[in-house]
Amino acid sequence: MRLIIRQDYDEVSSYVAHYVKERINQFQPTPERPFVLGLPTGSSPIGVYAKLVDLHRIGQISFKNVITFNMDEYVGLPRNHPESYHSFMWNHLFKHVDINMKHVHILDGNATDLDEECRRFEALIARVGGIELFLGGIGPDGHIAFNEPGSSLTSRTRVKTLAYETIIANARFFEGDVTKVPKLALTVGVATVMDAREVLVVITGAHKSIALAKCIEEGVNHMWTVSAMQMHPKGLIVCDEDATLELHVKTVKYFKSIEHVHQSLIGPHNLGLQGNLLRSMKDTDENTGKRRKLFLGTVLNDDREPRAASVSSSSSNEEPPKSTEPKKNGDTGGWKRKLES
């Protein structure tokens, strides 16, 4: 699992929006091969959606060939209620972008047969070949979607009773009145999320710092369902500084150093989409004809001089630039020092 730490909510939102943009653009979706995106609601993704809308307005991202599946929906709340997740998604994202609304899937919390609705949702996900990237948020008790503490980590889409803590947390959307918060929801299961080829969870705020610590520093545990991320081959958490309050200083430094090394390899403006580094690298340096070797994740020439990899995330098929100019002395020295220390 990777952990990316940014200063605040705004920086987290910006990072995630650009990440999503890069993933969709690199995928080059077509009507025959659409990009399947899982989406959350709540206050965590609002900034991400706002930035995606901005990116769409300046022509950097299109949702034309994107299919979406939302994580959850309240039971019994009219679809046009301002706090339904249907309304939320329409207001924050869908009405501002070029998505085909036939490609949007949100659980129907008013279906006459709720179990059948959940089965239908799982079948639809399977029919489109699974979810490529699932974005998520968590509650302060570490729940992902509405998979409350104690949910099976192998759970699928189903009806869930909301935990009292979640009802209290969500009362802020219902005039602070807990009696107005629906007590049941339909939600994808933990396994539904973990089946996605990549999972990205946004965690911001000091009130979620215990959940983040449980997820990162302790074991996989059904009482903190987001901890299932530890079992995912391609899991990414993007958090702000406040959310790291309960982490060990050592843990924070560790993940920051990993990101630093990663960024040094792929360049400062590259988001380091997972897996792209190796996919983008060629075995042989075109200019010297020498074979490149990977040593502890660092690209080495034959003469063992560490240097930045000539890779770009803009396209995994793109040729590396021809220039073999070494990085500035200071940079290379920094590299060496870091690798040796």
Ligand SMILES: N[C@@H]1[C@@H](O)[C@H](O)[C@@H](COP(=O)(O)O)O[C@@H]1O
């Ligand atoms: N079902 C949603 C979750 O999907 C969301 O992650 C959580 C956190 O919300 P917020 O981002 O507002 O803290 O709220 C609800 O419980």
